[in-house]
Amino acid sequence: MWLRPRRLERALRAQGLRGTPGGPARACLAWFGPVPRVVVTDPGVARDVLSNKFGHLEKPNFPALTKLLADGVAGLDGEKWVKHRRILNPAFHLDKLKGMLPAFSACCEELVGRWSGSVGSDGGWYELDVWPELQNLTGDVISRTAFGSSFLEGRRIFQLQAEQADRVVATKITSIIRGLIEKRMQAIKEGESGTKDDLLGLLLESNMRHTDEHGQSSLGMTTEDVVEECKLFYFGGMETTSWQDRARQEVLGLFGRNKPEYDGLSRLKTVTMILHEVLRLYPPAIVINRKTYKEMEIGGVTYPAGVVFDLPVLLIHHDADIWGSDVHEFRPERFAEGVSKAPAAFFPFGWGPRTCIGQNFALLEAKVALTMILPRFEFELAPSYTHAPHTVITLHPMHGAQIKLKAI
Ligand code: HEM
Known part of the structure; x- marks a missing residue:
């Protein structure tokens, strides 16, 4: 109608x-x-x-x-x-997916091998746009699993080290940050030129600029504000990387250095x-x-x-x-x-x-x-x-x- x-x-x-x-x-x-x-x-x-x-x-x-x-x-x-x-x-069905696992890992193997080649072994950081990489991966996986193209056999076993993430309690971090701030402030007061261009340096610069000779902060941040900001930054950075660490620990715990098993x-x-x-x-x-x-x-x-x-x-x-x-x-x-x-x-x-x-x-x-x-x-x-x-x-x-x- x-x-x-x-x-x-x-x-x-x-x-x-x-x-x-x-x-x-x-x-x-x-x-x-x-x-x-x-x-x-x-x-x-x-x-x-x-x-x-x-x-x-x-x-x-x-x-x-x-x-x-x-x-x-x-x-x-x-x-x-x-x-x-x-x-x-x-x-x-799940049993069919189980059979596709070797194809999945063969495709991932190729990707990991390519990345390893690019990153090198000097321990440095290497920048990569992973978007086209992952698009290729999913394209590869579907063509191999859905259309049966052959996949590479054999896989390299990589040496890996399970690093235990450091668990530092919040109070300890606060005191470390406070210590850092004091050191930096001291250096600035003693006329050390060229304060560092990192987050703490920028915060302190703002803090000093707006603090008068009596130590009263007007527009700027108080030292406590700076501590809080640094904590937030520290935990923010830690929170996101901690998920990466947790996932890595989980994977290492389940599979060690071996390729993933379906179960x-x-x-x-x-x-x-x-x-x-x-x-x-x-x-x-x-x-x-x-x-x-x-x-x-x-x-x-x-x-x-x-x-x-x-x-x-x-x-x-x-x-x-x-x-x-x-x-x-x-x-x-x-x-x-x-x-x-x-x-x-x-x-x-x-x-x-x-x-x-x-x-x-x-x-x-x-x-x-x-x-x-x-x-x-x-x-x-x-x-x-x-x-x-x-x-x-x-x-x-x-x-x-x-x-x-x-x-x-
Ligand atoms: C993260 C990956 C994926 C997401 C988020 C996703 C999302 C969706 C969504 C939301 C629908 C429902 C659309 C609707 O109700 O109108 C759908 C349907 C469908 N998807 Fe996916 N999809 C993904 C991966 C895949 C893959 C890998 C395949 C095939 C190998 C696939 C094949 C299909 C098919 C055939 C339908 C239609 C089902 C039907 O109408 O009965 N999808 N997908």
Whole structure:
């Protein structure tokens, strides 16, 4: 049934849908040309849409993209989809994935070998844009596993050293920082020229500039402020690298110097938490769409045929009401008890019958890659990296992912 836009808008408005989120489904109404779009921000309602209990929803057609991307199962509906999905499902069963493991590790082996060659053995840092590297890796993996290209045999065993991360208590750090500050202040007072150009130097410079002869800070920072800033910086740096260390320790604990075993991969807890948190912050599919082809009720609203639902995964993953005020922070511990105990507002792979068929494949691939990279390299962001998540069909880093690598 086709309703003219005005009638359709009236029908939806009458049920409380407006241009701003609210009403029964925490949804809002927008127009895409003549097509009404309902943006659903309530994760429960989004799940109802995706579970498609009554089968009244389909994937909307985006003609320009359909031919390019979605000629396969992802772009089908109805019986044809059922048939294709049924045929494809067994190919993604866990026992099949188990058989793909050698191909996964062969691809990662190549990548690790290439990186090792570039990094060299002088113990220095080497800058690399890993975005094209990882795109190649996933392309390689899918062509080998899905299309059966042969993979390299034999693998080099790398020597690795399990470094125990230092656990220093906060009070000790505070006193160390205070000691550093005092030393620097003394040096400055004694007229030592050329204060260091590091964070502490910059903070102290600001602190001194704004402190009068009586030691009263006016505009500047107090010494205590400087201590706090330094602590924050120290812990901030430690927090992010500590996840890297924790993941490395976990991998080393499970596999030592050996290549990953299937059973061991399912015991990777920290690595899995990290992957989930990354998928929460940067879901490759930022929005999922469905379209009603029959009138249907969802979340207390009756939608006529022809309404497109926008399920803004990215937005739901960044909803502070759901995830808390630290929603924008990288905190893998949200997933410490597994996805099932995290808020039911996590849809990186969709939901319901059309959930990503490649979910286990993708997670296994990522785990194998991390399992092989972490014991061999230490890494941190390169100064040339510019954070610019950008969507061209999927979410990706607009200017690449430059990191600094060091062989371990
Ligand atoms: C991190 C990696 C991946 C993410 C985040 C992802 C995400 C998604 C999402 C959100 C959907 C649901 C779309 C919808 O409901 O409209 C989907 C469907 C699908 N994905 Fe993935 N995907 C990933 C990797 C893969 C891989 C590696 C494969 C294949 C090897 C794959 C194959 C598919 C297929 C065939 C569908 C359509 C399923 C259907 O319509 O029945 N995906 N994916």
